[in-house]
């Protein structure tokens with residue numbers, strides 16, 4: 189595994205004042221750039237994890253027998269690759285989201301929208317040998333949040349990924365093409381460039397839809413590392 | 427193709443990263459049969475105003491008692507080397523693990539207001555390495571303080587005594 193330095197200006201910086209919570213939580217010093225060593229090039233191995241058949245099916249994994257979650261039925265799928273373009277097999281992807289009304293099943297979420305007794309909002313899947321993953325869920329609703337003004341989170345799904353190296357660890361959010369709230373979001377807009385923000389937007393995939401059942405959204409993920417990004421400029425790279 | 431950009435894990439990270447009733451990635455790394463000397467590692471996460479971050483989540487990654495990382499040849503097969511702990515309301519986290527055969531363990535901090543996970547190291551003993559050298563006069567923020575079998579490692583996100591964070 190060859191892991192290059194993170195490029196400047198691609199990820200969101202720590203301090204993005206329009207996202208108010210960063211003001212007291214962003215370190216004032218920049219992080220020390222270091223070449224990855226054995227601790228960062230190795231990573232947790234999840235081969236022992238046997239995922240349940242419903243772990244990747246949020247439509248039913250919290251539902252009473254015979255019932256399903258309320259909301260537009262969707263399937264999200266894509267491929268996890270490294271920066272060299274190679275698929276990442278057996279990558280663990282965990283996800284969480286609000287229900288169709290924009291309410292989380294969380295003690296600290298007091299939004300007016302009701303909980304759905306048949307929706308938990310938590311799932312996990314693993315990529316197959318070709319790096320592909322898929323999960324079924326409902327389209328999450330937008331929700332208001334306290335950020336000092338009239339702020340609304342666009343429809344989004346939180347994603348957490350492990351590759352094979354600890355340095356590949358990634359937590360991000362998936363947005364939906366065409367949501368008018370997306371361009372207004374201070375959290376998404378913490379990402380500096382439009383090109384980078386576009387990478388967080390899932391695309392409607394009519395080919396992947398299941399007629400009379402669910403709409404598909406395509407979302408590919410790229411984790412760090414890979415043959416085409418050698419750690420070139422560091423004297424002490426491994 | 428560049429890496430997918432990071433986004434904050436947000437205030438509701440517990441739903442996905444620390445769901446109730448799923449013990450896969452807990453704060454106890456001492457599975458049956460794990461070799462090594464028991465160690466607890468814990469501390470408090472505070473923000474730039476010194477307030478505890480009760481909604482943060484810490485991930486731990488470390489080698490086994492012989493210094494081998496899980497998945498590498500000869501590693502202790504009973505030891506996963508990886509754990510997660512959601513902070514309590516007072517911003518405290520705590521892991522039950524074993525003393526690694528290496529000077530440090532790696533930590534990631536996730537929380538509302540953190541756009542990309544903050545990566546740091548808790549050094550359990552003095553070491554001569556590039557990270558501590560590069561940290562210079564702030565290297566003390568990377569040193570855990572021992573109290574018996576407990577290593578205390580407080581994390582200050584911003585301000586006085588700000589923890590050194592690393593970009594690997």
Ligand SMILES: [Fe+2]
Pocket residue numbers: 286341344346436438
């Ligand atoms: Fe959210």
